[in-house]
Amino acid sequence: MTTNEPDPTQQNTEKIKEFLQTLLISSGLEVEFKILTRDGQVQTEARTSAQAPPQPSPEISVEFIGPDTPLLTARNGELLHAIEHLAAKLLRLEPDQHDRISFDAENFKALRNRELELIAQAGAERVRATHRPYAFPPMNSRERRLLHLALAAAGLPTASSSDGPRRFVVAYPEGEQPVEAPKAPSTHDRTRAIRNSFRRR
Numbered sequence: 001m002t003t004n005e006p007d008p009t010q011q012n013t014e015k016i017k018e019f020l021q022t023l024l025i026s027s028g029l030e031v032e033f034k035i036l037t038r039d040g041q042v043q044t045e046a047r048t049s050a051q052a053p054p055q056p057s058p059e060i061s062v063e064f065i066g067p068d069t070p071l072l073t074a075r076n077g078e079l080l081h082a083i084e085h086l087a088a089k090l091l092r093l094e095p096d097q098h099d100r101i102s103f104d105a106e107n108f109k110a111l112r113n114r115e116l117e118l119i120a121q122a123g124a125e126r127v128r129a130t131h132r133p134y135a136f137p138p139m140n141s142r143e144r145r146l147l148h149l150a151l152a153a154a155g156l157p158t159a160s161s162s163d164g165p166r167r168f169v170v171a172y173p174e175g176e177q178p179v180e181a182p183k184a185p186s187t188h189d190r191t192r193a194i195r196n197s198f199r200r201r
Helices: 008-027 069-090 095-100 108-130 141-153 187-199
Strands: 032-037 060-065 101-105 158-161 168-171
Touching (some): 008 032, 008 060, 008 069, 069 095, 069 101, 101 108, 108 141
């Protein structure tokens, strides 16, 4: 007995398609997009070096082409990542599920992944040469995750430090315990602390 249950990947693909059509009309960006699904066997695994573990291919990939793609990739792909983040929110993906979708333009993300591999290798070599922790520049959550994976494959413990857009990865010498930075208080915690300070007056 078969059921006619809708395919979740197909449903998500339709949601992304409608979202992007609306976004491009309202923004006036001169780009077109192509949506690829892993089930359609058109999405291949991302290239990785021997230092990094293989990355699973996303369930849904979006490729942008057109005259305005430089606007998407400017400032380290800020707009491209923002659109991808909005799509993840639309699909109600948890932060650790954001790798299920991937947006790219003119191979920007693939080139950045290769750059991150080289950055991780250089950082690992520096840690081994100096026997001291090394802090990488601030990066978004996706890039930090790739750094963590590459450095773990190289045998180095890591931790993230700071908050928001200033958050960065620190690599430690082998055998050294990473120091996790204390989390900043949440808005709820700050509000409660302010209220308590008024009550004590």
